[in-house]
Amino acid sequence: MKYCSHCSNEVTLRIPEGDTLPRYVCLHCQLIHYQNPKMVVGCIPEWEDRILLCRRAIEPHRGKWTLPAGFMENNETLPQGAARETLEEANARVEILDLYAAYSLPHISQVYLLFRAKLLDLDFSPGIESLEVKLFEERDIPWNEIAFQVIRTSLERFLLERRTGAPVFHTGKIDRSPI
Amino acid sequence: MKYCSHCSNEVTLRIPEGDTLPRYVCLHCQLIHYQNPKMVVGCIPEWEDRILLCRRAIEPHRGKWTLPAGFMENNETLPQGAARETLEEANARVEILDLYAAYSLPHISQVYLLFRAKLLDLDFSPGIESLEVKLFEERDIPWNEIAFQVIRTSLERFLLERRTGAPVFHTGKIDRSPI
Numbered sequence A, B: 001m002k003y004c005s006h007c008s009n010e011v012t013l014r015i016p017e018g019d020t021l022p023r024y025v026c027l028h029c030q031l032i033h034y035q036n037p038k039m040v041v042g043c044i045p046e047w048e049d050r051i052l053l054c055r056r057a058i059e060p061h062r063g064k065w066t067l068p069a070g071f072m073e074n075n076e077t078l079p080q081g082a083a084r085e086t087l088e089e090a091n092a093r094v095e096i097l098d099l100y101a102a103y104s105l106p107h108i109s110q111v112y113l114l115f116r117a118k119l120l121d122l123d124f125s126p127g128i129e130s131l132e133v134k135l136f137e138e139r140d141i142p143w144n145e146i147a148f149q150v151i152r153t154s155l156e157r158f159l160l161e162r163r164t165g166a167p168v169f170h171t172g173k174i175d176r177s178p179i
């Protein structure tokens, strides 16, 4: 950030009075430009035993597989965001169920919120951000071709818990780089 | 947003190619300025049966009571954010336990994430954003003086569940105005 989005003058990085962290402050119109983490909302769409994955058509990690997920938009709820991303990336309709995982990724200031979901029909296809969309049996999941560590971690845990009992909501932290 | 924070030229509201929503786009440097919901992180600090509440020194709802909570910062995890806000608003040290509630507030593009927490000592005092910080027995909670609907809803549910069994993580939506 170099300029004030409100008045176009240059901003200055300094700690505002009463604050503890440096912020981009506009000394002309006095606006403080806060920057905050973003939420990535998504789901684990199940059809019987199979899981729907998308192969990414965009960077980062073009060509790798991931769960449908993306940045939450203004004026939507968490489950609405997860369903919208699934529709956009996989042209797939899901019923969003319980929240399954909340992961903090402090090194990139993101929080992933992943829901369980029930795929409602088999009429899915790649959205504009996907090369391919496919249902995988657990044994066929391309573990060497998963796009993001947070997706790998939650999917591994989900499948283990599904095998040995019931998946249970949990929170966690991922601070490694992708893959 | 009126000006590009990267090059200071005027931005235009339009739907970028391949997108579905209008964004502030800079036609000079081509940057798209996405705007996303913010997370409010906080906790329900318990000391034996009592709950720690803060009386707000700032607007909105100056003078009303609330749980320690505030906007999550970049480069922190959800529990780190909840503990930081408790330290800032109540000068109180807590052990952050399980996530208790995730509420979407789509009308103001916020998501509240509230943890259970154990107050570690009785050495607390008002931070700069609080007029007063106090431990309340359930029967003494000032229900007519609670600052935000999302805090009232989660605190009511928490106390009911604590009385009748164990508080269980849940998600929800609040789309009414405060109080």
Ligand SMILES: [Zn+2]
Pocket: A004, A005, A006, A007, A008, A009, A026, A027, A028, A029, A030, A031
């Ligand atoms: Zn300005």
Ligand SMILES: [Zn+2]
Pocket: B004, B005, B006, B007, B008, B009, B026, B027, B028, B029, B030, B031
């Ligand atoms: Zn620009």
